[in-house]
Amino acid sequence: MPTDTALEPTAAPPPAVHPAGREVIYRHTLAVRLTHWINVVAVSLLLMSGLQIFNAHPRLYWGAFGADADKPWLEMAALNPDAAKPVGVLRVAGQQFRTTGVLGVSAAADGSPDVLGFPRWATLPSGRDLATGRRWHFFLAWLFVTNGLAYLIFGLVNGHFRRDLAPAARELRPRHIFTSIVDHIRLKHPVGEEAKRFNILQKFAYLAVVFLILPLMVLTGLTMSPGVDAAVPWLLNLFGGRQSARSLHFITANLIVLFVIVHLVEVVIAGAVNEIRSMITGRYVIRTGNGS
């Protein structure tokens, strides 16, 4: 551990080799680091303002339309909204779960039970304020899309996608993928040359988020806009109607949360200090295998 902190990387690329079996490499370019942290802020606040908007009608449907009289596939509600102690429930695909305190019913600002989809601590702003939630959401959406486009352009121009994310042919062999899965389960992390690049599961995860999940988030969001629907009607065909797009927007947001959880767990397992530092300064310490 002391060697870790004693080692202050000062050298820019090319990498410096250290005698203690450690090597400092320049892992993340400024463009990746900058867009990453802007994305962290944008996605976190988009999620919270998105939950605020969801709370205005905490029911999800499939198809073009859906309102109170139509059947939702997901719903957060109170069993007895007017009672002193209402019971909060989540109904999804015909199943009902009691979720008092978190979903359906949670504490208001004064601590009394409030009928609300997601709890106030999860929304931006907290409590019911759809107008402010929408303002934040659409401001952040512009920030998110601008930042995402900058990332895509940098990634294409400076070779980030080709060099760091595109899987090599040998990495796509089932045996290699299987080995990587086993390594992940055993929490075993590569050392030496192998640690200089993303492993195949990491590449798959990042590629899926960058080229599938996040674009899907933007497109399903745009499909909820009646203005965009008139200009780009094929979006409605692609997602099966506005209410389907709203459902997919919600599901995709959940996938992003799932990715972030796994991502953070992996950061901790792989060494939080080294990982976070590499995303701030760009420099990443790898064990070359012949030292510690």
Next chain:
Amino acid sequence: MSPLAFSRRGLIGAASAGFGGLILAGCDRLATAPPLTKFIGSAEGLTYRAQRLLLAGQPLAREFSARDISPVFKSNGTHMPDSDVYQLWLKNSFADWRLAVGGMVRQPLTLSLADLRAMPSRTQITRHDCVEGWSAIGQWQGIPLAHILAVADILPAARFAVFYCADDLDASLDGSGQYYESIDLIDAFHPQTILAFALNGKPLDAAHGAPLRLRVERQLGYKQAKYLMRIALVSRLDAIKGGKGGYWEDRGYEWYAGI
């Protein structure tokens, strides 16, 4: 586990919860602070310009078939205006009701329901999207606003059409609770922008805005003003009521509701 470890963990938990709460409360104050919400709200101008660019060719909102109509068309906001005059109108099927068209026009109009029904009408099955997130599909029949604006002969300086309604959504003495809405002339002259008098083949009922409501497809539900009484052509919105161009706009919602 020793009691000491437990209490220490509890202490850390309580401290971090308190700290988290503090951050949340701070964020919240920041999130709703007027200068910041104003800056954040500037994105609305960006959205408006982007959508005006996307919609430059005045494309139509999707029209559906009769099979796609919602079994129940949800009614929102006011379900029954409680003013005496509205009750009187309702009692005699709106025979005494008139729509006034004025402001920056050469030919002010006063139109009865019979006058309106005698005008050319358009029928469209469209999707109504509430700002809350739900949608309903219904068939609307009404007079294209473009036709009425042509008859009223609007002045070149007119830029917005303002719609005054018969419902007070917020009971008030000064009239600030009266529902009103406004749209620009790009939307006003769009072929699907109609003053609807029928929903799903029947005259509008009180819950859905009888006798006449605005349909401005391509925007959200709160723009679809119900219980129309008066249309005024104006050059600016800031001198009207709260100055933001609509009941919900005066309460923090976007004037341009295409998203």
